[in-house]
Each structure stands twice: as structure tokens, then as C-alpha cells.
Amino acid sequence: MEPNQKRRASIGARRSPETEAAVKSAARGLLAEKGYAGFSIEEVARRAGAGKPTIYRWWPNKADLFIAIYGADKDAAIPLPDEGSLRSDLLRYTTDLWRFWREDTAGRVFRGLIAEAQTSEAALAALRFKFMPERLASPRTMFVRAAERGEFAAGEIDDRLELWVGFNWFHVLTDQLAADEPSLARKIDLLCR
Amino acid sequence: MEPNQKRRASIGARRSPETEAAVKSAARGLLAEKGYAGFSIEEVARRAGAGKPTIYRWWPNKADLFIAIYGADKDAAIPLPDEGSLRSDLLRYTTDLWRFWREDTAGRVFRGLIAEAQTSEAALAALRFKFMPERLASPRTMFVRAAERGEFAAGEIDDRLELWVGFNWFHVLTDQLAADEPSLARKIDLLCR
């Protein structure tokens, strides 16, 4: 992020936490500033005062770096509601998620990750088998609870979840994250029937 | 596509249809072979035996080229079903669409276009305001007809359409276009309630 003056030398035969933090912070800042278009390992290295080999050592794919900087604090930033109905839970959670995507760097990171997955097999695999299962675990419980309450059959949990996910992807990818309450509510109603 | 031996000179003060065809064909072929990762204007020009300035003249953005090579024959390849219920129409149409995306270059083109839209503002605008309205007009009539039949309120047409679109985007972007009939049918059922 901020150009460090003094060189951050090796601290011996182990990973440097400072370097890791500097790289993540630089990546986050660069992405926030320039978006996915202006995101390059070269520039991250420059800003972090880190060597490119160091970055490539720890994050072999751009996807790995994206995943690393996608808020581990997402779960912290977005509380999991439990208000007694899927409808109100989803409304709340989706609103929070969209705000998170709008305000944080997170939306750009996520868009970048998806874009990267269209270019790189490794990124696609990381997205599908690492990122998504982790990130979907939390919202999924909303659907599980709803099924337990008898709002729908248990066999429909993942189908409904997937429709909700697709809906969100579409909106983030087309940069339509305005919090249009009524429009959002209508779609969520459909997902709860 | 195939490396033309003889140089295709100017045919005067008007656009050369042969060059246009050669560029589109080269772009299609390259995309089919290497995917979005290996897609560059430079390589398209090489294969088409065309000059880069020529390509940039007619397709200033990569997105324009993508749109140009996305089958204008999509509507021809995917008949619009009218079987009396949204459920069966959607099932048929979605199955056909996914096959189209799988078998033709179309899926890769589409994925490339979306990826490009994450990098370029111009591409995003083209996607949202040119490509989508055109391509969605046909499937939209399925929803309109269903509303006319009284399957749901007219005000829900675009909400349901959007959920369906998001569902499709999710599957094409994660390269999950296998024709899993039962899974597909379950989700379409949900969209028709």
C-alpha cells in the first residue's frame, strides 16, 4: 500500500508475516483503486516492496491471491440472520451481501475471481471447489433452517440455494448492486415459494 | 482459420467482406481451440492474414468482436418452444441452450464476453445494453406467454426471467453445462411456481 522505505529482508528460513501482510494489503489497495483491469502481480510487487518470486512462491495463481484477500471477514461483516422465515432471512442477508460487495473491495475481488476463472483452469477449480463451498456454507444454513421449519422439502435446499447464488452472481457481474428494495423483495419472494 | 497464402489487398474505399469473414472465422476458430485464455487480437490477425489496424478499426473493443462472433444463428439453433406450459417450454429451451453452449463455440464466446466485461467498462455496457436485450428477447416471450395464460401475474415476468438468466450464467461460468435432466427439471419447477 504505502511505499515502504526500508527493505524488508528475509527473516530466515521461514515465511515472513510482514511480507504476507504487505502483499495482501497492496493487492487490496490496488484492486480498490484500479479494479481488476489494473491488477497485475508486477504492480502488487512494486507497491508491497516485495519480489515477484516471493509472490509467486506463495500464491502461484492470481486466483489464490484473490481468494486470500477476499475478506475472511465476510462472515464477520455479514451476520447470519435467523428471523423465523426464509423470506426475511434472505432479504436481510442479500441486502447485507450487496452492501458488502459495494462498499468493500470485496465485490471487485469477487468479480475478478470469476473473470479469472474464465481464463485459467486452476482458477476455475479453486473457485468451484475451494472458494464456493467455504463461502456458501454460511448462507446455506438459512435454507437448511427453512427446510427444517417445513417451508419446503429438504431435497430442495441446494436447488433453491443455487438459484439464489445465480441471482447474486448476475447482479454483481453486471454491476447492478443498487439496493432496490422492492425489486429485490419480489425476487426473493419467488425463491421462497 | 486456415492460413491464407495470398495477401488480401484493399478492394477500394469500402469494407472488405472477405476480410470481415476471415477475421470472424479466425476469431471463432481460435476461441474454439484455445479458449478465452489464448485469445488475442494479435493471434486473430495472424490467423486471418489481416492487419491489426483493420481489426481495431471495425471492432474497437474485444467485446465487439465477441458479440460479432456469437452465433447470429442462436435463434435459428434454438427454436422457441410453445408447448402450453412454462415448465415444459423452459425445460426444452434451457436444454437446447446448454447444448448450444456446449457444442458450438458459443459458450466460450459468452464466457469470454462476461469476463471481458469485468475488465472493460465498454464491454460491460455492450453486454448490458446491446447483447442482453437482443438475446433475451426470444426467451422472454416464453414468460410473457405464460403470464398471458395466467400462470402468474404479468408483473412477475421480468423477475422470473432474471432468476432464470442468473441460473444459466452461473452454470456457464462454472462450466457446468452437463444435461442433468432431473436436476434441471427441479430448478425449473421452482421457477414456475
Added chain:
DNA sequence: CTTGATCTAAACGGACCGTTTCGTTATGTC
């Protein structure tokens, strides 16, 4: 015959890529 738009080729400066080489630093082991 002139104007003007088109074509390809070639080259431009610049940005990144992902890798390699190098000298330095400190850890953990013997």
C-alpha cells in the same frame, strides 16, 4: 484524374508474464 477510404506489413513504446540468477539474511540442526 483526383480524392479518400480501405487494405496489409512492419515497427513502435510500453506493460506484464512467469522464471532465473544473485547476493543477503536468519533459522534450525549437527
Added chain:
DNA sequence: GACATAACGAAACGGTCCGTTTAGATCAAG
């Protein structure tokens, strides 16, 4: 205390692609 080991940053590598510019050739339209 000596030493192998692993991490660090800097610099440079060859390579690709970007988007633009220059130049010379072609041909339609006025």
C-alpha cells in the same frame, strides 16, 4: 560454532500482447 536450508528482494531474462503509427498499395466514387 559451523553449515545446510529456506526465505527475501533486486534485477534481468525472453516472450507475448497491447493499441498506435507509418508507409505503400488498391480501388470506388466524384
